[in-house]
Amino acid sequence: MADSRTDPDSSPPVPRVLRIAVPTPLRRLFDYRPAGRPPVGGWRPGLRVKIPFGRRHLVGIVMECAASSELPAHQLKPITERLDDEPLPADWLWLCQFTARYYQHSLGDTLQHALPGPLRQGRPLEARIRERWQLNTREALALDALGRAPRQRELVQLLAQHRHGMITSAITAQGYTRAQLQGLLDKALITRSSEPLMASEGWSGALLAEPSLPLNREQAVALAALHEGLDRFHPCLLHGVTGSGKTEVYLQLIEGVLGQGRQALVLVPEIGLTPQTLSRFRKRFRAPVVALHSGLTDLERLDAWEAARSGRAPIVIGTRSAIFTPLARPGVIIVDEEHDGSFKQQDGLRYHARDLAMARAHRDGVPILLGSATPSLETLAQARSGRYRHLRLTQRPSRHAPAKLELVDLRGRLRQGGLVPPAIDAIRQALKAEGQVLVFINRRGFSPSLACHQCGWIAECRHCDSRMTLHRQPPRLVCHHCEHQTPQPDACPGCGSADLRPLGAGTERTEETLTTLFPDVPVYRIDRDSTRRKEAFDQLLTEIRRGEPSLLVGTQMLAKGHHLPHVTLVVVVNADAGLYASDFRALEQSAQLLVQVAGRAGRADRAGRVLVQTLHPDDPNLRLLADDGYDALAYQMLEERRVAGLPPYRYLALTRFEATREEDARQMAEAAGDAVREWLATRQLPVHCLGPVPAPMERRQNRYHLQLMLSSEKRSALHEAGAWLVGWLESSATRRVRWSLDIDPMTLS
Template identity: 45%
Template sequence: MQQAVQQKIILRLAVPVPLRRLFDYLPPEGLDPGELAPGQRLWVPFAGRKLLAVLVDIVQQSPLAELKSALELVDKAVLFHRNSRKLLAWIADYYQAPIGEVYAAALPTALRKGKPADHWAEQWLQLSTEGKGLPESALARAPKQQALLQLLLKEGTQSRTRLKAQGHSATVVRALQERGLVEWIAGPTVPPPLPEAEPSPAPQLNNEQQQVLDSVDCSHFSATLLEGTTGSGKTEIYLRLMERVLAEGRQALLLVPEIGLTPQTLRRIAARFPEYSIAALHSGLAEGERAQSWLAAVAGQADIVIGTRSVIMTPLQRLGVVMVDEEHDASFKQQDGVRYSARDLAVVLARNANVPVLLGSATPSLETLHNALSGRYQHLHMRQRAGDARPPQIHVVPTLREPLEEGFSPQALRHIGDTLARGEQVLVFINRRGFAPALTCDDCGWLADCPHCSSKLTMHRRQRQLRCHHCDYCRPLVDSCPQCHSRSISALGGGTERSEELLTRRFADYPVIRVDRDTTASKQALDRLLALARDGEPCLLLGTQMLAKGHHLPRVTLVVIQDADGGLFSADFRAPERTGQLLEQVAGRAGRGSLSGRVLVQTRFPEHPLLQMLLEKGYGTFARQLLRDRALAQLPPISAMALVRAECEEPAWAEEFLQNARMFMQSLVPPSPQLQYLGPVPALLERKSGRFRFYLQITAQNRGLLQSLLVRVCAWAEGNRNRRLRWAVDMDAQELS
């Protein structure tokens, strides 16, 4: 039997199961093996289930004596070309992830469920044999038909979607069909049409922008950090690079950190490139829309591809440039499943495709800054704000002994009133949604805790709910204490709802626009809310970090940061970096137009050395000091770090698993100054959704040594775990929670 299997074609498949290997199958019965090619999808039997797998390789031999046959080929289309398979294999190796789960993560949900790719196939119009022989002026008496004839003579084929967008009516098409001059054929998928945008000419570049553009060579791989102050025109650099590669017939890929940034970025790109096809990929799309956009990108029908984190795994065969906007943003790191960093993968993708990658930020991550300072990346600066905009003035407002009204100092409220009275706009930043982060009884000290997580329930007064922001548990708001039945119930702390009530009451003549996850849950809600502010009328924008990223609101002249102290005393060593980035990004929303801007930073610790350094010397000096601190402590990015995570309903089992994992690793590589172990220790949020969470931290000066150790521990863990326990490796972990 072994010899018989060796003489046949063997399919090596990535099956979506938590095992770090490929699986061998025979081709489906009755299928011509010549129809098979790596990158296709097949249904396979696996442990009594029917699973969707991806064909990674075709080989002649298998180490197994008996093999099952795959069930059927889903479609003939190759969805993952060679370079994309190379990237996905790199992801599986570097992040120690099961290869089948990596392929599953790369597919949009509809395709992951097995929907055939040709479900979204487009109809394309082409000239018939008779039509190809006509001169361009053959239909001069029918100008609309002649215009369509000229288009097809020039470009060959046109999709039905494209014809409609260009104004060629179905009546004109039918007229040409009746003459026998055109015919419909099945063709590749095209992205869903975007809302129409008025064409916008390219603005004149300033000297800094021109120097940056001249420094990026699109003919080969290079990695560049573009450190540009907020409002310096980084987006214009992205557009110019797109223009350059589009002219060469190649595709441009742009990553943005938030869904909320996608509509405004799409509008700007569509206005600049009305003649090109643009595909958007993010979790806010319906399943069908996302699959359609993904397939259009894979087929090369999308010239520009823009999206959030997962777009980095979309196979693009004509890739010309990769750009990552707000590269420092933590949302580029996947926190469950396949725990990849889209920012880091952008560099790997660009290197594999031999194209440039541009990482843009006003507040670079320490990892990217370290690579730039060490010479691995080109480091470009833009310190000048675009147009007439000037940097805002920043003022510290001490609040330790101030009488605060719902978290606002008298000085902040006075400046808000003055700004609105001048017809300008105000942005108030509060990085906490809901009415209050905790509810307590004044008599017995009861606190409203989440029954499933190590956290308090947040009070949402408008919905009359107590809600956990970690597991989404909610219960009705109580009017009396469940323990002692006292009615002396107090809301502790503040959130966006509470501040909204105060600001609406104090400034009743002006609209208060609250922007947080609660008000932007519906599709396009954030874009609609910000459209109110873009009208330019005086208003108050109030929200969380959703407001801090990339929004251009030229009438905002005052930014109030209600509490700057959140990350200064955290147990997470990355907290000061994130606090500095957030404060700098929020402050950058002020004074982006012709009007000057001002930022008020409320803090109980105005003398904190890191806060002083950030506000007085800027993010660049602040970040370099943090790098020196990390070097002394041998923390990332100076050293490589990985976490082995475990979670279980029984905490002792999770701790025991990690303790055994540590003993196993120490038997292979004992602790030393070059490689250190910490833990197991509880996560900062120890219990979430009813499961207790612990991690084991491994820090190494040699990344290769750490990787080889993780390979061994993953193999050990697959055979040595309690089935009720979940475990994962988090390479280059960004969260200790």
């Protein structure tokens, strides 16, 4: 029997079987029969099709074309509809396949995650169209025909001011109507054309909208080194102190890339940084700059995605999911604040955008630049080994060096809203000098807990092993792990006493205290609660950047990458939270956060000061950070990790189990541990299996959580063991137990 038949209308053979990735958790492809007219060029991987799947019809992606299937031909269902004539981009397909393979995830689910929503629903892969109206210059002087149509005459005069014409929305925003446009069109005074919604309007020739800033010696050396590698895979770490001008290096590097006719992809960790970065890039370049982040609508994301795919968008800026944006002519990938934990997806497809960016740059043969003032230990180890080029920026453009951390002893001192008298005095002095003060407290709400002063009762979440946080705006108790809420009680449910007291301080309590202490100074609280409303965060930043003396009370969302030129004092309310946590990354992350927060001070023409309140001023790690800086502490932590056999010197894979009954989760985790240990013994792979053990928070959202850890010095051995364990779990796990595998986990919680 022949393996294939020939389509009478085209030369490519028509396969008998299409192997399709379906958006399900199942780690396999599904076989279908082709149906209908084949696409021009034949069936190829990357084409989207509609298929029957159970009782539903889903959008799948062809991954393989085969001559036969393990199933009999009569059992193969035909596809319902072919959606594309051209396949999805090859670089995008490769990245999705690599991601699914590396992170041991379903390919169909990975493809679903990486596609914009409308494409997942079957929308055509094409740009949305808008209309552009231009004056017909040959008829421009024939205005006598408009004597009785003054609004049409005004519209002609408006269009005469725009050499490239105007789009419909810009015209209607001026108060004109489509009827008036149609009237001018009928009189042949204007012309109408169609163009993609995200078109490169007004970009002709000149690349820069404003001149580049002069570079200091270190910036110039770094930029020259980066230009040396523009034609190849060239991984670099740009290790610059806060405020040292890393963004200017990015901008001038991108200028060189765009000058070669190629595109740049810039990843930022937080959606809050995207508007700031977009604004700066759009001021510098005439070339179109598009954004990709979770704050866009599905259609806006599709427009940006398609503009990047087609090459109409030379610069793409986005958060972690933007790593899946196809580029027609990739030229450079930049990962700003590469150390930030936001680049790791913590549920579903648990990928790390920084690591995928490295794999993508290697595949495309383009340079990749990782920027940070506090590099992750993984990146720092690669730079020390010589695998990444290590470029340093030690100076700020201003004459002031980054402020050193001053440790303030909390022991035995009365606190107001978490602040001790020396900190309050420093705040008063900074405000008197007309500076702004950032008070950093990484706890939302009024108080981390509510307790009875008579019997010791503490408000706890009935769904989690955690305490409820007291909020005052409005009054309620909230669990920050499961978001369960209850009204604030009037009396203790244990003894009936009305003497209920908040313990500790959160952003609301610190804000209330500062408002009382400094009634004539505006206080801006910036946390997830105060910025829920769309545009609220940007409005607050606009107020702050006016430069008037003010107090800023914020969580880490204010500490990451924001340029606050008028802040002269930073007060960290409590630096101890991350020093003694059980997670081995806690000290690294706490040190990074402290240095990033401190970097908000003294970024302009006035020196900055940083006060760090602590109950452990003699802690050797905290003292090393304060005296010698982040680099000294990071190199010490690297040595400790090497001795302890922890990343980056070993690779980890964490399997999480959860169930409503503790016994169900424990039985499955123990069975999985026994099975993988037995398999490892037979294969003699250099992989250690640890656990199962309860998660740091064992009960969360009324479910019990356990963990099983695989560890190895060889990445290949770890992945082989992880793949075997996934297969065993798929065949053995019950519906009562949920499980997930996290390759290279960033947290053990």
